[in-house]
Every structure is written in structure tokens, then in C-alpha cells.
Amino acid sequence: MRVPLSWLREYVEVDLPLQSLVERLTISTAMVQRVLHRGVVDTNGNLGLYRVGHVVEAGKHPNADRLQLCLVDVGEAEHRQIVCGAWNFGAGATVAVALPGAVLPGGQRLERAKLRGETSDGMILSERELELGPDDGGILVLAEAAAPGTPLGEVLPLGDEVIELETTPNRPDLLSVYGVAREVATLLDRELAPPPGQDPEPAGTGPVDVRVEDLQACPRYLGRTFEGVRVGPSPPWLTARLLGAGMRPISNVVDVTNYVMLALGSPLHAFDRTKLAGGCIxxxxxxxxxxxxxLDGALRRLDARDLVIADAERAVGIAGLMGGLETEVGSETTEVLLEAASFEPIGILRTSERLGLRSEASNRWEKGVDPLAAGQAARLATELLARLAGARWAGHVDVLGDLPGRPVVRFRPPRADELIGLETPPDEQRRLLERLGFDVQDDWQVTVPTWRARDVAREVDLVEEVARLRLDEVPYTLPARRAMFGRLTTEQELRRTCEDVLVGCGFFEAYTPSLVGTDERSDALRLPEPQSAEQAVLRTRILPALAEAARHNLAVGNTQIALFELARVYLPSGEQLPEERWHLAGITEGGFARAKGAVEALHSALQLAARFERAERAPFHPGKTAAFGAGIVGELAPGVLDGAWGGFELDLATLLAGVPERIEYEDVITYPALRQDLAFVVDEAVAAGDLVEAARQAGGPDVRRLRVFDVYRGEQIPVGRKSVALALELQSPERTLSDDDAARVRSTIEVALRERFGAELRA
Amino acid sequence: MDAEALETEAQSAIASATTPGELDAARVRYLGRGSALKQALRGVRDREAGQVLNTVRSRLERALAERRTALDRSVLERSLAEERLDISLPGHEFRRGRLHPITQIRREVEEIFLGMGYEVVDGREVETVHYIFDQLNMGPGHVTRSPLHTFYLDDGVLLRTETSASQIRVMETRKPPVYMVSLGRVYRRDTPEPKRYPSFHQVEGLAVDRGITLADLKGTLQLLLRRLFGDQRAVRIRTSFFPFTEPSVEADVECFICGGAGCRVCEQEGWIEVGGAGLVDENVLRNVGYDPEEVSGFAFGWGLERIFMLRHGLPDIRLLWQNDLRLLEQF
Known part of the structure; x- marks a missing residue:
């Protein structure tokens, strides 16, 4: 909502700096997005350079056919010579003049200039140049009453500050200048003028034929007829206000309806009555x-849910949205039927959504216009139509259904203090509420004004009124707590551990979308109305999206790419809601060993033992894939990405299920360990992991550590076999092991491996 | 033999040895098995002569040891003087990855609230209309209920549009007090553009207890904003409207680029809007079986991307979903 300050001042005194007003409104009423300026700026005496001028002489410019050369009296001893491009005036006209040095509304400074050899010592202004109207057909001719040299600001609204408010949907009352004035009056504790608009004497009491078939959707329809209407341009004060508020002037009759909507918040519509079939509504x-x-020129198809304003034959307007083209008020219009009504918000909203049509009117109706505002709006419009268009008010009808009542709320001032955390004396609370239009009884029964009836229905809603008006004074405190206990759950902590381990391994965390184009599970949940085919399915795996992210990184030339993501997957459950599980997936340049190393690092960090078994699964290489308890790790099959890539994906809950709650101390300090390296020659087909497993079992409890440290093929090793070197560490918590003990274990292992794998111990 | 002359000669040989080799040669010559001194000692007959020779021997041994130490030290000193690394060369690379920027913000926010004794709650991402809208007092006409704004799986199930549903699920199963934050992914039907993406992340905060006030909310938001944007930042709390809170407010932080003077980032306002908050609406409390006369609460829900973008000057939210190492390495 744009509120021109001069308009606001008509209803309430504003005697503090604009910036302070802006701050008060922003805190307590609605955010002021910005302050705009319309028209001529009032700085450095700029306004003094705008004067009323009398054209003393006017004639063709000697060197230019399309220019006029004028002598203009601007109240100085000498007349000024001014060159002008318009011809809609001549000698004797009273005009608006800017003198050299004046800053024009567009921001440029006017200089004395020579035009085709003749000096132009100023500028005769048009409405558009003053931001008073769209009309650029010629210069602005003023009423003759003003004496030459009169400051132009005394005759025309030259400039104005405009406050632009971002109102919330619960406050349609702020979509009017008067509604904003009510807030300002409360915030500044100033008098609020009575609402504008007084009926003139009616010129007749003719009947107005209005029939409302749906009093639920339209609980009120106030129709007034006017005769002898002279359609023409609106005066500058009105166009200035409309333009300041962001609306385009059209004609006096249409401008009046828009002006009243802006002033009081109740949208009006004017029909050319002679074009209404049967003259009825x-x-x-x-x-x-x-x-x-x-009116916007579009042809719109309606259905039975849409409320229309019709005449005897056809729809002439979509209720609350926009009037029809055929009954539009035009320059030839002499009779007007004015509509002031009350429409139910939800129907207007639905029709607006269905048609994709929004207007200043619908914006107000869909939020809920004060049902009683229609009467005042009709009065103000009638007054203005009589004044500005010479209209004779000839008829009146007010069709009334059940208008919503005013809620009555029991209010406890101490309750407000309790919720706000700031004491406000009851008398002060009463005063604030009354200033906003609430009726407060002695027993604190509070009657809500009609313009707030949709928003305020409960005690806490009244608390909010007090709270917002004192919001800036509310202190900053923290909850006073008797007990405090803040910690992550074990699962949350372990999730962080997983993230940190992978970061330590050189992986960068990625965020990829939960919605994907396709998923490997055909029963994955699918949006019935996706935004795009690429974001249609709730994923059950993360790795494909990581491959996508890796591809992007490759394409832009990044190196050492390693990405991981810890996120939800959504598994069909057969229930109303899918099963959401955390998956952890990673992708890295460098093939199987790097991915497996990351998986092992995770296990090690979580104190878990990992067991890997050969597996096959897309998108991995069938010969380079392993399953482990919680997931799968492997080298991506050739063609997925350029180069060798490893990847893994695991189910987090499965992984974390094995994490020990506590670690029991094992004595690894008291007695020393014996270390031995053993190399076995086995067939290529024998897996090193099986060798280790068998050796560990054979070696018994004193085998503290056993790992593969080398695999060798070549000289001294027969073709088709390989040498697997194991590092063996023996340690007992009970005694120092002797060389004999070591020899015994070693020989047990040797025997076991020979029997099982045909392994030969290398010397 | 002349023990004195021998010692003089040996001492001089020891003193003049300049390398470990020379010193060793001196040792062999004067104290070795075939040395005059060793032979003389072997031939000693009387105690007195033996004492003299032994004294000489031990003096020579001490001299040898001292000279050896000195030589070692000079060798060390020479090598220290000679061996120079180009210390400007890079060290061994231990490549570390990084957490995603949003995870970093997420942890930051979690830590702030853990420090104040809040829990961190993981909510569901696929939720029912009941938990997302009905229980949160969002009327049938509320705009985010429209399929134009929201991803529905069917009439009753949708991708959550905000993290608030987790509040309801916690309150339903728990008596007050409740102090919790819930952070995670939310979904809205927006076309990707610099400030919007169909999914983003929110932090939802909730405190319900006896005597929770609007002042407590102001204090909590101020603390959070100052931790995130700087301890000296001014904070502005202004009135707003949401269906699930009453009273409702919006929190702004003083622009950290211009310090409030007005600049491009804050659109000349001097303030940057961070997000909405308010006292939990009585209807929401009643919906979960709490008595609004007994307890009150506050809640807020803010976008993590917005916080990150504001704080670090990131112009385009879509960059956060590209997973480009060049960006991820920066933070």
C-alpha cells in the first residue's frame, strides 16, 4: 500500500520527522518498504523556482515551425522569453513555469538554453513533467485566478513523500489511507479526523433495481444512480494522489471510485447505466x-462457482475482480450506477486464482473488506461525483443480508503483561485499544471494530494489539529455566562423526536434490504433479546424484574429486507415509581402493569391524564390488564417469547399530608384543581376506593383529600364483610370549593355510 | 719411559686431531693395545709407578672423550650450518574435504541452542496434511496449502513446506517444558532462480514452558542473530502475521555490510530481514493437548540458506546445489 504523506495528513497530524514515523510504523503496524517521492523535490529552494506564469505574447518561433516563442510574466519586472513545443495555449493563458536552476521531477536541472537561436529562459510545464498526470498532449493550463509569480506549490500539489507499506494479509484495514491514519493516530497519540465523505442533497429518490441472488456471497449491495454526469479529466489534486498511491488516472468518474477505494479500503465500481440491459443489477x-x-480487454470464461454482477441479460462484471468492457464508463457517459458492496473473501480468492486475474479490488476483497465501509465509501463517492463531475444523485438502494457481527472478547490486562513480559497499566491498555477503534467496557468486555473483525476474535488477539504497539519497549530476556539439558542424541553425534571422518579423508560434502528423474526401484514414490520430469521421484539411493555432481566437477575441470552426502532416502512402506532412512554415500576419483579405504575409515572411527564379501550391483563394476554389513562399495563400471572412480552407499542405522556403547580396556601395555612377517604363496583365486580370516582363527587368542601388507607376483613365484605377505602381531594380556610360543602359533597357521588353501610358506 | 713426555705428546696429538679419524688414530697410538703406555702398564712392578701410569691413562682417556664431544659438536654445527631447506616449499599434502556450507550453518545453530539447553529433533520430510497444516492452525484457505505452492504425494501427504511439523510431533508425545530446535530440508514448488530453490533448509525453534513471554522470544532471537552475524549487531523485532503464532513478529538484523547506513545488500534499509517468529498460537497448543492458561511458548522458523547467503555475500542459492569444489573449498 502506497500512502502519500499529504493525503495521510488530511486525516491525522504528523508532526515528527518522516524517518521516525517510518520506524514507528515498521515496528508496530507494517513494514515500510521504502519512501518514494512523487513530483518536485523540496530541497535547496527548488520549490521557489516553480511559479504561476501569464503568457503575455505567443507566436511562432522565427526559425522553427513546431515551436512557440512566448513572453511570460512570472511576477518579475521583466517578462521572460520561453520557447515551448506545445500549441494548446496562446497569449492570455495561465501556465506553470519552471525557472532556470529548477530540478525537474525526473532529476535533471533546467538551464537557460538557446533553442534554434532564441533564448529560452525557463520552461512551461505539462502535467506529465510535474508527475501530475499521464497526459502529454500539451502544457497544463491553469485556472486564471492565480496571479503571475504566485508560488506554483500554492496552486498545484507539486511534490509529495509516499510511504510504501508491506501489509500482512490479516490487516486489510491498512489497505486504505484512512486505516493507516488510524494507526498513526494511535502510535503518535494524535486526533483522528472523522472518516471523509458526506452525502450531498439527493436530486431524486428514484428506485434502483438491484437483486442479490446469493446473499451469502454478497451480504450487501449498495447501488446509487447519478444523472447529468460530465465525464472529463480529474483535477490535479486528485490525479496527484492517485499517482502517488500508484494508480493511473483515467477519468473523473473512474478516478473517484479508485480514490475512494484508496481512501477507505472499500472497492467501488461505476457502470454506464444506459448500457445496463433493463437498467438493473x-x-x-x-x-x-x-x-x-x-476491462483489461481479455475474454474470460466463467463457471458456476464464480459470482458475477449481471444486468437483465448478461454478466457485466466479475464480482470483486473487474468490471466488464461493455458497460464501462466512457467520455459519452451521462448516467452512472455506482456499486458499493460487501463480498465474501474466499469466493473472490478462488475466482481470482481460477482466472489468474488479480486487481486492486480483489486484493482487498480476498483479505476481507470492512463490511460497513460500503456506506461511507458511497457517501464519499457521491460527494466527489457531485463536486467533480457535476453528477446529480438520483437514486439509492441498500440490499442487506446478514453482515458479520462484531466479536465481543473478554480481556484481562494482566494476561497481556504475562504473555508480553512487559507491564502496561490497564488504563494504558484500554486507551490503546480504544484508539484503534475497540469498544472497551468497564468490565473489560471488548467489542471489536468491523474493520478488524476477521483478525481479532480472541483475547490473545487483543494481547497482540497491545504487544505490537509497545513492541519496541519489550525487553530482551531469556526463558528462566529450572532445569537445563541440551545435548545431541547418540545418533546425531555419530552422524557428525561420519561427516567428520569423510571430511578428514578428503571428501567434500555435497547436497543433491531428494527428487530425481528416475530411481532404481520401480515402486519409488512418485509425485502425481511434478514440477519437471527430472524432479518427479523421491529417491531411494543417493549415489546416482553424487555421480551427477562428480560429472559437473569433471566438466568444469576440477581435480581430486571426492564427494559425500548424508541425507534421507524414502522407501515405500505400504503405509501412508514412506519409511525415511538416512543414507551415507560417497564417490571418489581413484577406484575401488579409495572408496573401500573411506568405508574402512568409517568403521574404524566407529569402532566397528568391517567384513566385505564379493557382490554385484549397478552401477558398479561386477568384478570390483563388495557388500559389507551396512551397504556396498565398489568401483564404478566403465562408462559411468571418465577415469577410475570408487563409490559407496550405506544405510546409516544399520551401520550405527553395531557401534559399541562402551569400550572395555584390554591390557596391551604390560607385556610386549612379538611381531613376525609371514609370506604365503597361494593360487590367484584365493582371496587375501579369506587367508587372513583363516590365519586368525588358526592362530588363536594371542593373535592381536594380522593384516596383509604386500601382494607379490613375479620372479620366484610360479605363474598363476601370488605371494601374500602378512604382518602378524602376537600379544598376551597375561604373560610375555616367548619365541617358542611364536613358533608354535606360526606353525599352526602354516598348517591350517596349507590344508585349506594349499599355501606354501616362503622362507 | 718418560711418562710425562709421553703424556705431553699424546695430549698434543689429541688436541690437534680435527676429524674423528685422526682422533681414533691418536687413541690407537697412545692408548691402544700396542701403545707404549699399555706396554709400560703391563711391565709395571711397583705400585707407585703403576699409579702414575694409570693417572696418565685416565687423563688421556678423559681428554679423548672431551675432544670427541667437541669434534662431534663441531660436526653437528657444521651440518646445521650447511643443511638448509627451502622452507617456502609446500608441506606434505593431507587433503581434507569440507562440510557443505549449510551443514556448517546448521551445526553453528545447533551448538547455540544446545548451549542454551535445547534438544535437536529430526523431523520427517514427508508428512501429512494434518501435521503440516491442520495442527498448525493454517486454515483451509491458506495459500501454501495450494498445490501451486506445495508438492503433494496424495491428498493427505506432502513434502513438508516447513519444519514446524516436528514441533507438533514432539509436543504430542511430551508434556511441557519443551525446548527444541529442528533443522532440515523443506520443499516448495518454486522455479529455481537466484533467491529461490524448490528445496531449502530451515531451522525451527520451539520453547514451551510456564511463563514464556514475548520478551523471552526477543532475547532468544537477539542472541541467535548476534551469534550468527556479530555480537555488536543491532536487532530489530517488528510486528508480523503468521497463522501459527500470535502475536507474530519478524526479526531483522542491522546490515553488517554498511552498519545500518544503507547499501545495496540491505536495499538502503540498513536492516536485513532474517525470518519470522512469534508466540505459539493458543490453537496450536490446544491441538496438542496443552493448556494455554498453564503454559505459553515461542517458535521461529528461518531459512539456513538465507542466513548463509546474507552472511557470506553469496548471490545465487543455486550455487549451493551445484557441489562445485571451487565453491565448497572456500568455506
Whole structure:
């Protein structure tokens, strides 16, 4: 909502700096997005350079056919010579003049200039140049009453500050200048002027034929007829206000309806009465397939859910949204039917959504217009139509259904203090509420004003009123707690551990979308109406998206690429909601060993033993893939990405299930360990892991550590066999092991491996 | 033999040895098995002569040891003087990855609230209309209920549009007090553009207890904003509207680029809008079986991407989903 300051001042005194007003409104009422300026700026005496001028002489420029050369009296001893491009005036006209040095609304400074050899000592202004209207057909001719040299600001609204408010949907009352004035009056504790608009004497009491078929959707329809209407341009004060508020002036009749909507928040519509079939209004539901050409020129197809304003034959307007083209008020219009109504918000919202049509009116209706505002709006419009368009008010009807009542709320001032955390004396709370239009009884029964009835219905809603008005004074405190206990759950801590381990291994964390184009599970959950085919399915695996991210990194030339992600997957459960599980997946340049190393690092960090078994699964290489308890690790099959890549994906809960709650101390300090290296020659087909497992079992409890440290093929090793070197560490918590003990273990292992794998111990 | 002359000669040989080899040669010559001194000692007959020779021997041995130490030290000193590394060369690379920027913010926020005794709650991402809208007092006309804004799986199930549903699930199973934050992914039907992405991350905070006030909310938000944006930052709390809170507020932080003077980042406002908050609406409390006369609470829900982008000057949210190492390495 744009509120021109001069308009606001008509309803409330504003005697503090604009910036302070902006701050007060922002804290307590609605955010001021910005302060705009319309028209001529009032700095450095700029306004003094705008004067009323009398054209003393005017004639063709000697060197240019399309220019006029004028002598203009601006109240100085000498007349000024001014060159002008417009011809809609001549000698004797009263005009608006800017003198050299003046800063124009667009920001440029006017200089004395020579035009085709003639000096131009100023500028005769048009409405557009003053930001008073769109009309650029010629210069602005003023009423003759003003004496030459009169400051132009005394005759025209030259410039204005405009406050732009970002209002919340619960406050449609702020979509009017008067509603904002009410807030300002409360915030600054100033008098609020009575609402504008007084009925002139009616020129007749003719009947107005209005029939409302749906009093639920339209609980009120106030129709007034006018005769002798002279459609023409609006005066500058009105166009200035409309432009300041962001609306385009059209004609006096249309401008009046818009002006009243902006002033009081109740949208109006004016029909050319002579174009209404039967001269009547019927408020009804549209007939399926009914069409109407709206004022914006579009042809719109309606259905039975849409409320229309119709005449005897057809729809002439979509209720609350936009009038029809055929009954539009035009320059030839002499009779007007004015509509002031009350529409139910939800129906307007639905129709607006269905048609994709929004207007200043619908924006107000869909949030809920004060149902009582229609009467005041009609009064103000009637007053203005009479004044500005010479209209005679000839008829009146007010069709009323059940208007929503005013809620009555029991209010306890101490309750407000309790919730706000700041004491406000009851008398002060009463005063604040009353300033906002609430009626407060002695027993604290509070009646809500009609313009807030949709928003305020409970005690806590009144608490909010007090709270927002004092918001800036509310102190900053923290909850006073008797007990405090804040910690991550074990699972949350372990998730962080997993992330940190992978970061330590050189992996970068990636975030990829949960919605994917395809998933390997055909029963993965699918959005019935996806935004795009690429984001249609809730994924059950993360790795494919990581491969995508790796591809991006390759494409931009990044190196040493390693990515991981810890995120949800969504598994079909057969229930209403899918099963959400955390998956941890990684991808890295460098093949199987790097991916497996990362998986091993995770296990080691979590105090878990990992067992790997050969497995086959896409997108991995069938010969280079292993399953482990919680997931799968492998080298990506050739063609997935350029180069050798390793990847893994695991189910986090499965992984974490084995994490020991506590670690029991094992004596590894008291007695020394014996270390021996053993190399066995076995067939290629024998897996090193099986060798280790068998050796560990054969070696018995004193085998503290056993790992592969080398695999050798070549000289001294027969073709088709390999030498696997094991590092053996023997240690007992009970005694120092002797060389004999070591020899015994070693020989047991040797025998076992020979029997099982045909392994030969190398010397 | 003349023990004195022998010692003089030996001492001089020891003193003049300049390398370990020379010193060793001196040792063999004067104290070795075939040396005059050893032979003389072997031939000693009387105690007195033996004492003299032994004294000479031990003096020579001490001299040898001292000279050896001195030589070793000079060798060391020479090598220390000669061996120079180019210390400007890089060290061995231990390549570390990085947490995603949003995880970093997430942990930061979690730590702030863990420090104040809050729990961290993991909510569901696929939720029911009941938990996302109904229980949160969002009326049938509320705009985010529209399929134009929200991803539905069917009439009753959708991808969560905010993390608030986790509040409801916690309160339903728990008596007050409740102090929790819930952080995670949310989904809205937005076309990807610099400030919007169809999924993003939120932090939801909730405190319900006896006597929770709007002042407590202001204090908590101020603390959070100052931790995130700097301890000296001014914080502004202004009125707003949300269906699930009453009263509702919006929190702004003083622009950390211009310090409030007005610049491009804050659009000349001097303030940067961070997110919404308020006292938990009575209806929401009643929905979970709490008595609003007994307990009150506050809640807030902010976007983590927004916080990160504001704080680090990241112009485009889509960059956070590209997973480009060049960006990830920066933070």
C-alpha cells in the first residue's frame, strides 16, 4: 500500500520527522518498504523556482515551425522569453513555469538554453513533467485566478513523500489511507479526523433495481444512480494522489471510485447505466460457460462457482475482480450506477486464482473488506461525483443480508503483561485499544471494530494489539529455566562423526536434490504433479546424484574429486507415509581402493569391524564390488564417469547399530608384543581376506593383529600364483610370549593355510 | 719411559686431531693395545709407578672423550650450518574435504541452542496434511496449502513446506517444558532462480514452558542473530502475521555490510530481514493437548540458506546445489 504523506495528513497530524514515523510504523503496524517521492523535490529552494506564469505574447518561433516563442510574466519586472513545443495555449493563458536552476521531477536541472537561436529562459510545464498526470498532449493550463509569480506549490500539489507499506494479509484495514491514519493516530497519540465523505442533497429518490441472488456471497449491495454526469479529466489534486498511491488516472468518474477505494479500503465500481440491459443489477452465480470481456480487454470464461454482477441479460462484471468492457464508463457517459458492496473473501480468492486475474479490488476483497465501509465509501463517492463531475444523485438502494457481527472478547490486562513480559497499566491498555477503534467496557468486555473483525476474535488477539504497539519497549530476556539439558542424541553425534571422518579423508560434502528423474526401484514414490520430469521421484539411493555432481566437477575441470552426502532416502512402506532412512554415500576419483579405504575409515572411527564379501550391483563394476554389513562399495563400471572412480552407499542405522556403547580396556601395555612377517604363496583365486580370516582363527587368542601388507607376483613365484605377505602381531594380556610360543602359533597357521588353501610358506 | 713426555705428546696429538679419524688414530697410538703406555702398564712392578701410569691413562682417556664431544659438536654445527631447506616449499599434502556450507550453518545453530539447553529433533520430510497444516492452525484457505505452492504425494501427504511439523510431533508425545530446535530440508514448488530453490533448509525453534513471554522470544532471537552475524549487531523485532503464532513478529538484523547506513545488500534499509517468529498460537497448543492458561511458548522458523547467503555475500542459492569444489573449498 502506497500512502502519500499529504493525503495521510488530511486525516491525522504528523508532526515528527518522516524517518521516525517510518520506524514507528515498521515496528508496530507494517513494514515500510521504502519512501518514494512523487513530483518536485523540496530541497535547496527548488520549490521557489516553480511559479504561476501569464503568457503575455505567443507566436511562432522565427526559425522553427513546431515551436512557440512566448513572453511570460512570472511576477518579475521583466517578462521572460520561453520557447515551448506545445500549441494548446496562446497569449492570455495561465501556465506553470519552471525557472532556470529548477530540478525537474525526473532529476535533471533546467538551464537557460538557446533553442534554434532564441533564448529560452525557463520552461512551461505539462502535467506529465510535474508527475501530475499521464497526459502529454500539451502544457497544463491553469485556472486564471492565480496571479503571475504566485508560488506554483500554492496552486498545484507539486511534490509529495509516499510511504510504501508491506501489509500482512490479516490487516486489510491498512489497505486504505484512512486505516493507516488510524494507526498513526494511535502510535503518535494524535486526533483522528472523522472518516471523509458526506452525502450531498439527493436530486431524486428514484428506485434502483438491484437483486442479490446469493446473499451469502454478497451480504450487501449498495447501488446509487447519478444523472447529468460530465465525464472529463480529474483535477490535479486528485490525479496527484492517485499517482502517488500508484494508480493511473483515467477519468473523473473512474478516478473517484479508485480514490475512494484508496481512501477507505472499500472497492467501488461505476457502470454506464444506459448500457445496463433493463437498467438493473443482478448479483448471481455465473452460468457454466458464460463469457465476459473484462476491462483489461481479455475474454474470460466463467463457471458456476464464480459470482458475477449481471444486468437483465448478461454478466457485466466479475464480482470483486473487474468490471466488464461493455458497460464501462466512457467520455459519452451521462448516467452512472455506482456499486458499493460487501463480498465474501474466499469466493473472490478462488475466482481470482481460477482466472489468474488479480486487481486492486480483489486484493482487498480476498483479505476481507470492512463490511460497513460500503456506506461511507458511497457517501464519499457521491460527494466527489457531485463536486467533480457535476453528477446529480438520483437514486439509492441498500440490499442487506446478514453482515458479520462484531466479536465481543473478554480481556484481562494482566494476561497481556504475562504473555508480553512487559507491564502496561490497564488504563494504558484500554486507551490503546480504544484508539484503534475497540469498544472497551468497564468490565473489560471488548467489542471489536468491523474493520478488524476477521483478525481479532480472541483475547490473545487483543494481547497482540497491545504487544505490537509497545513492541519496541519489550525487553530482551531469556526463558528462566529450572532445569537445563541440551545435548545431541547418540545418533546425531555419530552422524557428525561420519561427516567428520569423510571430511578428514578428503571428501567434500555435497547436497543433491531428494527428487530425481528416475530411481532404481520401480515402486519409488512418485509425485502425481511434478514440477519437471527430472524432479518427479523421491529417491531411494543417493549415489546416482553424487555421480551427477562428480560429472559437473569433471566438466568444469576440477581435480581430486571426492564427494559425500548424508541425507534421507524414502522407501515405500505400504503405509501412508514412506519409511525415511538416512543414507551415507560417497564417490571418489581413484577406484575401488579409495572408496573401500573411506568405508574402512568409517568403521574404524566407529569402532566397528568391517567384513566385505564379493557382490554385484549397478552401477558398479561386477568384478570390483563388495557388500559389507551396512551397504556396498565398489568401483564404478566403465562408462559411468571418465577415469577410475570408487563409490559407496550405506544405510546409516544399520551401520550405527553395531557401534559399541562402551569400550572395555584390554591390557596391551604390560607385556610386549612379538611381531613376525609371514609370506604365503597361494593360487590367484584365493582371496587375501579369506587367508587372513583363516590365519586368525588358526592362530588363536594371542593373535592381536594380522593384516596383509604386500601382494607379490613375479620372479620366484610360479605363474598363476601370488605371494601374500602378512604382518602378524602376537600379544598376551597375561604373560610375555616367548619365541617358542611364536613358533608354535606360526606353525599352526602354516598348517591350517596349507590344508585349506594349499599355501606354501616362503622362507 | 718418560711418562710425562709421553703424556705431553699424546695430549698434543689429541688436541690437534680435527676429524674423528685422526682422533681414533691418536687413541690407537697412545692408548691402544700396542701403545707404549699399555706396554709400560703391563711391565709395571711397583705400585707407585703403576699409579702414575694409570693417572696418565685416565687423563688421556678423559681428554679423548672431551675432544670427541667437541669434534662431534663441531660436526653437528657444521651440518646445521650447511643443511638448509627451502622452507617456502609446500608441506606434505593431507587433503581434507569440507562440510557443505549449510551443514556448517546448521551445526553453528545447533551448538547455540544446545548451549542454551535445547534438544535437536529430526523431523520427517514427508508428512501429512494434518501435521503440516491442520495442527498448525493454517486454515483451509491458506495459500501454501495450494498445490501451486506445495508438492503433494496424495491428498493427505506432502513434502513438508516447513519444519514446524516436528514441533507438533514432539509436543504430542511430551508434556511441557519443551525446548527444541529442528533443522532440515523443506520443499516448495518454486522455479529455481537466484533467491529461490524448490528445496531449502530451515531451522525451527520451539520453547514451551510456564511463563514464556514475548520478551523471552526477543532475547532468544537477539542472541541467535548476534551469534550468527556479530555480537555488536543491532536487532530489530517488528510486528508480523503468521497463522501459527500470535502475536507474530519478524526479526531483522542491522546490515553488517554498511552498519545500518544503507547499501545495496540491505536495499538502503540498513536492516536485513532474517525470518519470522512469534508466540505459539493458543490453537496450536490446544491441538496438542496443552493448556494455554498453564503454559505459553515461542517458535521461529528461518531459512539456513538465507542466513548463509546474507552472511557470506553469496548471490545465487543455486550455487549451493551445484557441489562445485571451487565453491565448497572456500568455506
Amino acid at each position: 443482478v448479483v448471481r452465480r455465473a452460468v457454466g460457460g458464460e463469457e465476459i470481456a473484462t
